[in-house]
Each structure stands twice: as structure tokens, then as C-alpha cells.
Amino acid sequence: xxxxxxxxxxxxxxxxxxxxxxxxxxxxxxxxxxxxxxxxxxxxxxxxxxxxxxxxxxxxxxxxxxxxxxxxxxxxxxxxxxxxxxxxxxxxxxxxxxxxxxxxxxxxxxxxxxxxxxxxxxxxxxxxxxxxxxxxxxxxxxxxxxxxxxxxxxxxxxxxxxxxxxxxxxxxxxxxxxxxxxxxxxxxxxxxxxxxxxxxxxxxxxxxxxxxxxxxxxxxxxxxxxxxxxxxxxxxxxxxxxxxxxxxxxxxxxxxxxxxxxxxxxxxxxxxxxxx
Amino acid sequence: xxxxxxxxxxxxxxxxxxxxxxxxxxxxxxxxxxxxxxxxxxxxxxxxxxxxxxxxxxxxxxxxxxxxxxxxxxxxxxxxxxxxxxxxxxxxxxxxxxxxxxxxxxxxxxxxxxxxxxxxxxxxxxxxxxxxxxxxxxxxxxxxxxxxxxxxxxxxxxxxxxxxxxxxxxxxxxxxxxxxxxxxxxxxxxxxxxxxxxxxxxxxxxxxxxxxxxxxxxxxxxxxxxxxxxxxxxxxxxxxxxxxxxxxxxxxxxxxxxxxxxxxxxxxxxxxxxxxxxxxxxxxxxxxxx
Numbered sequence: 409x410x411x412x413x414x415x416x417x418x419x420x421x422x423x424x425x426x427x428x429x430x431x432x433x434x435x436x437x438x439x440x441x442x443x444x445x446x447x448x449x450x451x452x453x454x455x456x457x458x459x460x461x462x463x464x465x466x467x468x469x470x471x472x473x474x475x476x477x478x479x480x481x482x483x484x485x486x487x488x489x490x491x492x493x494x495x496x497x498x499x500x501x502x503x504x505x506x507x508x509x510x511x512x513x514x515x516x517x518x519x520x521x522x523x524x525x526x527x528x529x530x531x532x533x534x535x536x537x538x539x540x541x542x543x544x545x546x547x548x549x550x551x552x553x554x555x556x557x558x559x560x561x562x563x564x565x566x567x568x569x570x571x572x573x574x575x576x577x578x579x580x581x582x583x584x585x586x587x588x589x590x591x592x593x594x595x596x597x598x599x600x601x602x603x604x605x606x607x608x609x610x611x612x613x614x615x616x617x618x619x620x621x622x623x624x625x626x627x628x629x630x631x632x633x634x635x636x637x638x639x640x641x642x643x644x645x646x647x648x649x650x651x652x653x654x655x656x657x658x659x660x661x662x663x664x665x666x667x668x669x670x671x672x673x674x675x676x677x678x679x680x681x682x683x684x
Numbered sequence: 685x686x687x688x689x690x691x692x693x694x695x696x697x698x699x700x701x702x703x704x705x706x707x708x709x710x711x712x713x714x715x716x717x718x719x720x721x722x723x724x725x726x727x728x729x730x731x732x733x734x735x736x737x738x739x740x741x742x743x744x745x746x747x748x749x750x751x752x753x754x755x756x757x758x759x760x761x762x763x764x765x766x767x768x769x770x771x772x773x774x775x776x777x778x779x780x781x782x783x784x785x786x787x788x789x790x791x792x793x794x795x796x797x798x799x800x801x802x803x804x805x806x807x808x809x810x811x812x813x814x815x816x817x818x819x820x821x822x823x824x825x826x827x828x829x830x831x832x833x834x835x836x837x838x839x840x841x842x843x844x845x846x847x848x849x850x851x852x853x854x855x856x857x858x859x860x861x862x863x864x865x866x867x868x869x870x871x872x873x874x875x876x877x878x879x880x881x882x883x884x885x886x887x888x889x890x891x892x893x894x895x896x897x898x899x900x901x902x903x904x905x906x907x908x909x910x911x912x913x914x915x916x917x918x919x920x921x922x923x924x925x926x927x928x929x930x931x932x933x934x935x936x937x938x939x940x941x942x943x944x945x946x947x948x949x950x951x952x953x954x955x956x957x958x959x960x961x962x963x964x965x966x967x968x969x970x971x972x973x974x
Contacts, residue, residue, distance in 0.1 A: 418780075418781050418782060418783070421780040421781070421782045422783045422784065425778050425780070425782045426782075426788060428774060428777060429787075429788040429789075429792050430791060432774075432791060432792050432794070432795060432848075432851065432852075433791040433792070433794045433795070435795070435803075435806050435807065435810070435811065435848070436794055436795065436798065436806075438806075438810060438818070439802075439806050439810070442810065451816040453816075453821060453824075454821060454825075455818060455821055497701050497704060498701060500697030500698070500700070500701075501697060501698045501700070501702070503697060504693070504697045504698050505698065507694075508690055508691060508693075508694035510691075510694070516698075516702070518969060520701075521965065522961060522965065523708065523709045524905075525905055525958070525960075525961040525964070526713070526954065526957065527908055527909050527953040527954060527956075527957045528909055528911075529909065529911070529929075529930045529933040529934055529949075530716055530951065530953045530957075531712035531713060531716055531950065532933065532938075532946065532950065533715075533716065533719060533937045533946050533950065534713075534715035534716050534719065534947075535712055536937065537715070538711075557705070557708045560701060560704065560705060561705065564701055589690070614797060617799065618797070618799040618800065620799055620800040620801055621909065621911055621912065624912060624915075625934075625938065634799065635799055635800070635801050635912070638799065638801040638802050639801045639805075639916050641805050641916075642808075642915070642916035642917075644809070649809060649810060649816065652805060652806075652809060653806075653810075656805070656806060659799060659802055660797065660798050660799065664794060664798075667793065667794075667796070667797035668790050668793075671856065674856060675857055675860045678853065678902065679857060
């Protein structure tokens with residue numbers, strides 16, 4: 409609902425908007441700044457804004473003292489693995505819901521959504537015990553599967569909304585020309601759906617990367633991702649603000665960059681199409 | 685124009701997703717229900733047996749239970765109030781013509797992408813900490829004694845952390861809804877002499893009603909499950925001052941190894957979440973038909 413306004417009004421709005429935006433993002437900006445401070449200067453009073461002795465020592469320390477990249481690698485494996493697995497399972501499902509409309513599609517979608525609404529703590533004990541029984545506790549494969557299951561409804565739902573926008577006539581034309589089901593998906597549908605699939609992948613990597621319930625509860629060391637690593641800072645010893653900031657900066661940087669690319673998909677994916 | 689063959693193919697393609705989700709939903713839920721009627725402590729597995737509703741009774745009658753319900757309500761309502769009102773104001777502001785709309789949007793949305801333990805620990809240490817935190821510095825600067833936020837007002841502090849994480853979500857969705865509002869309608873109202881507040885109350889707000897409903901419902905689902913933010917900041921304390929229902933169940937299960945009582949608490953959580961979910965599904969379902 410943008411409308412013409414005077415330059416004066418626009419200047420005032422601009423200043424106000426920037427002030428609010430910087431205030432909201434301030435904790436992140438402060439964390440990034442702190443990550444480059446020597447530990448004593450990180451807790452200096454009054455706080456030092458820019459005139460500190462810039463250093464990358466914290467980044468080196470976090471790796472050398474706490475094996476940062478082991479956790480980072482686990483995060484990557486869990487985020488990418490669960491997304492890939494989820495997409496593989498969801499594409500056929502979303503395809504059939506979008507192009508072979510049955511009476512049950514709506515019910516099915518709603519049911520899938522409802523699984524997302526089950527509170528995680530409610531099934532904490534059984535999942536924990538099942539993981540012990542199956543020897544999956546603190547394994548990457550166990551986490552990949554659980555995180556995939558958590559996000560599967562969102563993946564199916566998002567893909568469905570994208571697939572539905574593809575005109576069915578094109579698929580019919582391919583079918584008339586004798587394309588098999590597999591070829592139809594492979595050569596006609598997938599290329600047209602690539603933007604939608606890409607957005608879905610992006611959003612799901614973000615959600616999987618930041619998932620901080622199961623990743624913390626179901627891991628100890630071997631499969632522990634960054635969520636667990638950062639949580640380790642909750643019982644501090646000595647000066648640790650700069651190291652915490654360095655570890656945090658590295659943990660959020662990749663996702664911040666991806667997130668900026670997926671603003672629109674975020675709305676679609678997280679409101680299940682209820683807001684466009 | 686779907687043939688019998690493509691129908692059965694469709695069913696086949698649908699089945700992996702459906703089977704996975706069905707198993708994921710039914711097996712743990714069935715086990716939770718089963719455990720909730722059992723005496724089942726992971727540290728004393730030999731003392732097990734069917735005990736009817738004793739777990740529910742002991743969960744509901746434990747001194748922490750009603751406090752946890754109240755804390756859960758405060759957390760959810762507090763965060764909703766801050767994010768919906770704040771999100772609406774921020775969305776209205778950045779929807780105005782301004783210079784640098786792109787960068788402003790990016791800054792506003794950024795907190796949503798911060799993983800929960802990072803968000804919680806940044807706030808805990810660098811802002812709330814009475815000796816080294818920035819808020820402590822600010823209090824000293826204006827001549828006040830530093831305030832121990834997480835010690836003195838643990839729940840309010842957690843509301844601040846969680847609201848900061850969810851403000852971008854509310855803002856983004858309300859902004860999306862705002863942008864779909866036709867400017868003709870507003871201009872017509874303006875020409876007819878409707879003052880800004882009336883235009884907001886009679887045109888903008890009704891247009892946003894649906895988006896606000898969706899924000900409230902989806903956030904409620906997520907907020908009911910908040911755990912990590914509490915775990916790494918206050919650990920439910922001091923005492924039980926910041927223990928929510930979710931944290932109480934977690935404590936029974938993981939810290940006390942009492943699977944039976946935790947399961948009973950889990951069932952209570954399911955019932956609560958379902959009440960919210962029913963309303964959410966209705967709001968989403970309406971849109972599916974449209």
C-alpha cells in the first residue's frame with residue numbers, strides 16, 4: 409500500500425526505520441564485533457565499540473580448544489542429509505497430490521500438518537528409548553531421520569503449493585506424446601519445478617540447521633551439531649565472551665546468508681500457504 | 685483426466701511420505717500413552733507395572749505443575765503480545781516509502797535465523813549479565829544499580845529473548861499481508877476525509893485480521909514447545925520460577941529419568957497443543973478451499 413509522500417516525510421520515515429532495524433539487529437552486530445575482541449576487552453567497562461585490538465584469535469581458539477569443525481560438520485551433514493532425504497520422499501507425494509486430484513488430498517494435507525503440531529516433549533521419552541533400543545543415540549543417521557520427519561510436512565506442503573501452479577495441460581501433452589510417468593517427472597515436471605524445489609530446499613536447510621530440541625536431547629558428542637556445541641557455553645569458566653561470540657558468528661553466518669535469499673519462501677513455508 | 689493406472693501410481697508415490705509420517709506419529713504416541721499408565725523409572729526398571737492414573741495424579745498434583753501452567757501462559761501470551769504489536773508497528777513503518785528498504789528488511793528479519801541456543805546465550809551473557817552485560821552498563825550509566833535480570837525476573841527475561849527471535853516472523857507475515865492491501869481503497873477513504881486512525885481501524889486492521897490470526901496460532905504452537913532458551917539460561921529456576929510445562933516434562937524425562945510421569949505430562953501437553961491446533965487447522969483449511 410505504498411503511496412506518494414513528501415520528501416520530508418520520507419526522510420523522517422527512513423531515519424526511524426533504520427533506527428528500529430539497527431536496534432533489532434543490534435545483538436547480532438554486537439556479537440560479531442565482540443568475536444574480534446581480545447577476551448579482556450570483550451568485558452571492558454565501559455564497553456569498547458570499535459577501538460579495540462582487532463584479532464581473529466578467538467576463532468582459532470574455538471577450533472583448537474574445542475574442535476569446532478567436528479560440530480560444524482555434523483550440522484552440515486544433518487541439515488543437508490535430512491533435506492535431501494525429505495525432498496526425495498516428498499517430491500512424488502506432492503506430485504501425486506497436485507496432479508492426480510483425489511477427494512482425499514485436502515484431508516491428507518491437513519493430516520500431515522497435524523503431525524507437525526505434536527509437541528516434541530510429548531514423545532520425548534519414547535523417541536529417546538527407541539533411540540537407545542536401536543542404538544541410534546548420538547548417531548548422525550538417527551538425527552537425519554528425525555529432523556527429516558519433523559520437516560517432511562512442510563516440505564510436502566511447500567512443494568504441493570509450487571507444483572499446483574504448474575499448468576496440468578503441459579503434463580497431459582507429454583503423456584499424449586507417450587512419455588512414461590518417470591520421464592514425465594524427470595523431463596517435464598522437474599525442470600519447471602526447480603525454482604520451487606530450490607526454495608523448499610533452502611528453507612529446510614535453515615530449519616534443520618537451527619533445530620534445537622532433538623539435536624540437543626539425542627546427542628552427546630559424536631553426532632553433536634552446533635546447537636549442542638553452543639549450548640555447552642551455558643556453564644562458563646573464566647573469560648569466554650569473545651570465544652562464545654566467535655563460535656556464534658560461525659554458527660549463524662551461513663544461515664543468515666541463506667535466510668536473506670529465502671524471505672519470501674519463509675512466509676509461504678511457515679504459514680502453510682495461509683498468507684500470500 | 686486421470687486414469688486408473690495413474691491413480692494407483694499416485695497412491696504408490698504417496699505411500700512413502702504417508703507411511704513415514706504415520707509411523708512417526710503413531711508409534712511414539714502409542715508408547716507415550718502406554719508409559720503414562722506404567723510405573724517406569726529408567727533408573728529402576730525392575731519396579732514396573734500398570735498403575736492406572738497414578739502418573740497423571742502425581743504429575744498434576746506436583747507442586748511445580750500449576751506454576752508451570754501459569755508460566756507457560758505468561759510466556760506464550762507475553763511473547764504474542766510483544767511480537768504481534770511490535771511486528772505490526774515495524775511492518776507499518778517499513779511498508780512506508782523509505783530509502784534502503786532492502787537492507788532494512790534484512791536487518792529486521794535477521795534474528796529469525798539465529799539458532800535458539802545462540803540467541804539465548806547472547807542475551808544471557810552480553811545483555812542480561814549484571815556484571816558484564818550491556819544492560820548493566822546502561823543501568824550504571826544512568827546511575828542505577830545493575831539488575832540481575834535472569835535471577836530477579838527470569839520469566840520476563842526469557843519472554844524478551846523469545847520475543848526477539850519471533851518478532852521478525854510476525855513482522856514478515858504482517859508486512860506480506862499489508863502489501864496485498866489495495867492502495868485505491870485507502871486513497872478513496874482519504875479523499876472521503878477519513879483520518880489516519882480511522883483508516884487504520886476500518887481498513888488496514890480488518891484486512892490484517894487473518895494474517896494476525898495465523899501469526900498467533902503458528903507462534904503458539906512453537907511457543908508451547910520452547911525448551912532450549914530456558915535450558916541454557918535459567919534451567920527452569922531460580923526455584924521453579926521459569927519452569928514451563930515443556931520444561932517440566934523434559935525435567936521428569938531426562939533429569940529425573942521418570943519415564944512414566946514424563947509420559948503423563950506429555951499427554952497433557954498433547955491435549956493443550958491440540959486445542960490450539962484445531963483453531964489453526966480451521967484457519968488454514970479455509971484458505972485451501974479458496
